[in-house]
Amino acid sequence: MSSITDQHHEHEQHGISRRSMLKASAALVAGGVPAALAVSSASAQADAAAANAATPAVPGLATHLNINGHRFDATLDPRTTLLDALREHAHLTGTKKGCDHGQCGACTVLVDGRRINSCLTLAVMHEGAQITTIEGLAHDDQLHPMQQAFLQHDGFQCGYCTSGQICSAVGMLAEVRQGMPSHVSADLQAKPLLSEAEIRERMAGNICRCSAYPNIVQAIQQAAGQRS
Known part of the structure; x- marks a missing residue:
């Protein structure tokens, strides 16, 4: 069985002593914080410090x-x-x-x-x-066709989701060229047709909080060569 002295030393090894805990409690009580909460907070800080000390650094x-x-x-x-x-x-x-x-x-x-x-x-x-x-879609000063289509059809408002929308649309068209069907494809054997329903299904993982979806669909259709 550990003695009071042993317990005192154990607390000090974790970065907090009985004396400092009592001081912190008194200060917080004076400020209107309950003593029990003060002790709990001090103990939590000690546990966090011990955990951080025990966590080895991950080498780069x-x-x-x-x-x-x-x-x-x-x-x-x-x-x-x-x-x-x-x-x-x-x-x-x-x-x-x-x-x-x-x-x-x-x-x-x-x-x-x-x-x-x-x-x-x-x-x-x-x-x-x-x-x-x-940043890698354009070549020199020439925009990627998908970027150009998004500009022409106002496929963005705040613009925060636009880079993800464009990269996703480029990847999606590559999937269509490879004949990969979607959940709404009518014929799983034939090359998918880029209807509005197909585009919306395939782009469902990209959220636009500004709700520019109709313009995004039109931009993708243009980039796919189905719109003027």
């Missing part, structure tokens, strides 16, 4: 990414998402962080031509892959 990992045709080298925490690598390390802030849970589509980028939510994948998983962000 040398990571090599190919972004928009250029090699990007960085030392990253292996838990870094592709979204955070793009925004915080490569400083390509066109890719937006919306929900950070893969539910809004604002972070959509293309990896080897396939659209993905960059907030749901780790950067280190994509070494050797071709990553394309909104």
Whole structure:
């Protein structure tokens, strides 16, 4: 059985002594905070400090990414998402962080031509892959046809979701060219026709809080060559 002295030393090892706890309690009670709450808060701070001290630092990992045709080298925490690598390390802030849970589509980028939510994948998983962000769609001063169509049809309002919408639409058209059906495709064997229903179904993972959906549909139809 531990003695009172042992318990006192144990509290001091966790960064808090009985004396400092009593002082904190007295100060907080004087300020109108109940003593029980003060003791609980002090204990929680001690536990948090002990937990932080016990958590080992994660070593950085040398990571090599190919972004928009250029090699990007960085030392990253292996838990870094592709979204955070793009925004915080490569400083390509066109890719937006919306929900950070893969539910809004604002972070959509293309990896080897396939659209993905960059907030749901780790950067280190994509070494050797071709990553394309909104910044990499245009060539020199010439906009990508999808970017041009969004401009002509006002497929945006606040613009926050636009980069994800455009990258997703580019990836979606590639899926259609490959003959990949959607939930609303009438014929699973034939090449899908880009009706409004098809486009809305295929773009359902990209949310526009400004509700510019009709214009987005028209822009995609134009980029697909089905509208003038």
